[in-house]
Amino acid sequence: MSTETPTLESLSALVQSQQAVLDMHQSMNMEVFYWWCTALMLMIHAGFLAYEMGASRGKNALAAGIKNILALAMIIPVFYLVGWWIYLSFTTGLIPTSVSEALPWSTSMGPKLDEMGTGIFWAAFALFGATTGSILSGAVIERIRVSAFLILTVLVGGVVWILGASWGWHPEGWLLTEWGYHDVGASGVVHAIAGFFTLGVLINLGPRKGKFIKGIAQTIAPHSLPMTLIGLMMIIFGFFGFLGGCIIFNTGETGWTTIYNTPTNLSAFAFNTLMGFSGGIIGCYFATRDPFWTMSGGLVGIISVAAGLDIYDPALAFIVASVTGVGAVKFAQLLERYGIDDAVGAVAVHGFSGIAALLFVGIFSNGTPNAEGLPAITFAGQLVAALVMIALGFIPGYSVSLLLKKLNTLRVPESVEDLGIDEVELLAKPYPEANVPATIQSEVPNKLANI
Amino acid sequence: MGTSFLSWDNVSAYFMFADKPLVLILFTIVVGFICISLIMSIKQHEDKAFQRHANNQKMTPN
Numbered sequence: 001m002s003t004e005t006p007t008l009e010s011l012s013a014l015v016q017s018q019q020a021v022l023d024m025h026q027s028m029n030m031e032v033f034y035w036w037c038t039a040l041m042l043m044i045h046a047g048f049l050a051y052e053m054g055a056s057r058g059k060n061a062l063a064a065g066i067k068n069i070l071a072l073a074m075i076i077p078v079f080y081l082v083g084w085w086i087y088l089s090f091t092t093g094l095i096p097t098s099v100s101e102a103l104p105w106s107t108s109m110g111p112k113l114d115e116m117g118t119g120i121f122w123a124a125f126a127l128f129g130a131t132t133g134s135i136l137s138g139a140v141i142e143r144i145r146v147s148a149f150l151i152l153t154v155l156v157g158g159v160v161w162i163l164g165a166s167w168g169w170h171p172e173g174w175l176l177t178e179w180g181y182h183d184v185g186a187s188g189v190v191h192a193i194a195g196f197f198t199l200g201v202l203i204n205l206g207p208r209k210g211k212f213i214k215g216i217a218q219t220i221a222p223h224s225l226p227m228t229l230i231g232l233m234m235i236i237f238g239f240f241g242f243l244g245g246c247i248i249f250n251t252g253e254t255g256w257t258t259i260y261n262t263p264t265n266l267s268a269f270a271f272n273t274l275m276g277f278s279g280g281i282i283g284c285y286f287a288t289r290d291p292f293w294t295m296s297g298g299l300v301g302i303i304s305v306a307a308g309l310d311i312y313d314p315a316l317a318f319i320v321a322s323v324t325g326v327g328a329v330k331f332a333q334l335l336e337r338y339g340i341d342d343a344v345g346a347v348a349v350h351g352f353s354g355i356a357a358l359l360f361v362g363i364f365s366n367g368t369p370n371a372e373g374l375p376a377i378t379f380a381g382q383l384v385a386a387l388v389m390i391a392l393g394f395i396p397g398y399s400v401s402l403l404l405k406k407l408n409t410l411r412v413p414e415s416v417e418d419l420g421i422d423e424v425e426l427l428a429k430p431y432p433e434a435n436v437p438a439t440i441q442s443e444v445p446n447k448l449a450n451i
Numbered sequence: 452m453g454t455s456f457l458s459w460d461n462v463s464a465y466f467m468f469a470d471k472p473l474v475l476i477l478f479t480i481v482v483g484f485i486c487i488s489l490i491m492s493i494k495q496h497e498d499k500a501f502q503r504h505a506n507n508q509k510m511t512p513n
Contacts, residue, residue: 074489077482104482105475107464114463147494154486409494413501415508425500 026251027116033249034120040241041127043234045072048134051231052141053430054224055292055344059420060142061223061430067146068137071153075133078158079126080104086159087125090166091173124245125162128190131242133157135194136397138344140201142208143417146425148401148410155400156197156393164189164392168385171261171371175388179381180370184258185246185269185306187357188385193393195351199340200397204405207341209417217336220343225291232295236277239302243269243309261371264310272317276305279318283325296345297325300353307357311365320364324356351393358386 006014049068056064081104089096101108108118133153140149168175169189175181183189211218222228247269248257256265280301285294301321305312312320332348342348362382369376404410416424423429455470456462468474 070489070493074486077486081479081483081486104479105472107469110464110466110469112464112466145494145497147490147497150490150493412497413505416501416504419504424504425497 023251030249030251031116031120034124034245037241037245038120038123038127041124041131041238041245042241044127044131044238044242045134047231047234047236047238048137049231050234051228052138052344054227054229054231055138055222056141057220057420058223058430058434059422061422062426062428063146063421064137064141066426067144067149068134070146070150071133071137071157072130074150074154075130075157076126078154079129079162080109080122081158083126083129083158083162084109084122086162087166087170090163091170093167093174125165128165128186128242128245129157129161131157132161132190132194135191135346135350136198136201139198139342139346140205141343142421143411144205145409145412148404151404152197152201152397152400155396156194160197160392160396161190161193164193164389167388169259171259175381175385176260176370177374179384180375180377181381181385182260182311182361182365182368182370182377183307183358183385184260184264185243185302185309185357187303187307187354188389190354191303191306191350192354192358192386192389195347195349195354196390196393197397198342198393199335199347199351200394200399201401202340202342202347203398204401205410207339208343209414211341212339215339217341222292228292229295232292232299236298236302239299240273243273243302243306246306246309258310260374262310262369268311269309271314272305272309272312273302275314275318276301276309276321279321280304280325283322283327284329285325286322287326287329293329293345296349297328300325300328300349303350303353304357304360307354308361308365311361311368316364320357320360324353324360327356328352351390355386355390358382358389 045068049065052064052068053061085099085102085104086096088099088102091097100106103109108115109122110119112118133156136153136156137149165173165186167173168181168183169186170176173181181188208220211220244266246259247264247266248259248261250257255263258264277298278301280299280303281294281297284290284297284300288294301324304321304324305317308317328345328348331352332342332345335342335347340347359379359382361377362379365377366379367376375381401410412421412425454467456465459465464470468478
């Protein structure tokens, strides 16, 4: 044991070394937090995979699955190539400012010892983009060409949504600095944009064959409703990673903040996410009594409160989610009346609920301050942002799908739709033994009978 | 051939070719090329599969 009397210098050196340890551990904790948020977000894609395959008829189940897998695989590299640069460069509008460190050949976009955070934030945002692209995926099942779908999903997941995020989900984005936009859980920049992009595509794609007979919508039953329900629950599980990734883990003394640099914490997110989840389920059940919509209601509920997760009273979040749950069903019915075949209700679940979320924040949080020097939250600001999100999603979705339609590359031929895409394009069947009759007596010996 | 450093002292970006921007730009172009060629390849595959299906339908007696 040392008997030396500590001096001011030795104590100062000790404090500095302890501070360095603390700083390093804070940075590592930040990386660990987003690492697991990103991992959890992959569960969203497992869920999308299950529920889209389940929602398809058996003849198209594998085609629905493979386009979902390829969407994930394509959006990640495209987000690496352009997404991060768009996010950091377009905060003022459509003219990019030069952010050379976000370009894919920058040394910041790779392993770097003195820069913790860039890669893990990029990864979380890449998965947000993949979620955005997957929202389109379910709506267009059973008739879109995979090549056309990939062009569209990369456009919305790698480019369009992140432009909206640069405008409204960045501390310097013009929707925040000029209008006080508030959307902490990405109801607008992810869900509304993806939902209205999808609507634009669906208008040009047209309904599945047999969906409308003499203008009246028919039910095309999913080949596996249980798989869709489990898939939806997996998406909701993954949303805890998504919403965790929306909160900023600050090092130093600041603690948690929203992406707008206003104070918050995970407790606020926990209260309102769960209350929103429950409210949405109940709202959709009231409106439909339908298993698929009841489970979708959980997603509707979370999306409907995500924009204001940091500032809602949990009971208010529940009410908002319940009301939006009923509204989303009515919106889906309205779309059907106009001949839109949205196979999984993506426009209503994501588009309608995302816009409702922005407007509800405007109604209930009017006057709430933003970070110093920025305009407060207002209904007018939220309304303007909602219109921007609708246009930003719809215009590219409609335009590019129209171009693909004109080139005759948007939709599979009618005879392929009849037989099923799996058999024609993938030369595979999801359940090759489905027509083998079940035997009365199993050929497997019953071991228990011989004991 | 790809290493950008020979000692861990004062290293910042430590991935391969980090000190060769032209190589990194080339890699970026290759990534873009692979993504675009995937879509083109899928389109070709679809065209062939749909054509094969159409031919089969023509050959099948009613």
